[in-house]
Amino acid sequence: MTKAEFCGLTLKDIDLEKRTINVNHQLQYVGNKGKYIEKTKTEAGTRVLPMSDEVYAAFKRVVQNRKKPKVEEMIDGYTGFLFLDRRGKPMMPYQWEKRFQHTVEKYNKIYRVQLPKITPHVCRHTFCTNAAKRGISVETLKYLMGHTDISVTSNVYTHLKLEDAQR
Template sequence: INEVINDDTVPKVPLTPEQEKELLDFMQSDPVYAKYYDEVLILLETGLRVSELCGLTPADLNFEKRFVNVDHQLLRSTEDGYYIEAPKTDSGYRQVPMSAAAYKAFQRVLHGRKNGKGVVVDGYKGFLFLNRDGLPKAA
């Protein structure tokens, strides 16, 4: 099939450490984007997919051993609303190390968390990342 269809995908290029620092410095000091600082920092530090981040609950965080347990993701469709999906491959099930920066960000998220609407999605509840309406953020 490679001979028939031209592969025109653009390769993904990760941010350099300098670019990450510039982004986080900007976000931290900007009145509009500061509220997303911890989410972006956690994404950068852990390499989680956005849907995996959105699906996190306190039960997925192990502060003692400093890892994030990844075994599901939270998605939303216009037809069905919120739903939980398992990782697509066996390697998607993993324990992601929690850096010192991610540890502090998760602590801030937990301590600053407002009570949500109590949404339960396929047995999961207590989502860490909520929108301004108190509903889980979703990819």
């Protein structure tokens, strides 16, 4: 999912019983407009994602450990945002990007083997590539990624090499 879709997730979007994530909106921020919710970029972006065991465990922890803010901020009718900043406000996509950057920098100060620049968008590409390597069909990946055009999935997000084809 995109960082705007991720930041827009609310408690209502996570169904731990069915192990699904409902993606139908994204949280945006523009200086002169402020915070707002908009639909996913395309109709294909509106989707229900299944949770793997690892994703289920992670979201279960996030839901259980989410601190209830003093005041639940409402943005365009949406409340209960899953990811909050230190002040208890919904985390904006640019803040999520900064958190990633800070984590990589912190890691690189401690360990000799350095991590490259990692962003949420790089993780999106990595997910798609690794799923393709595991044999998930391009059609399924197109759905999971929320793409309208299968060529975007196969030509832009999937980075396979000759060695991958030889396996």
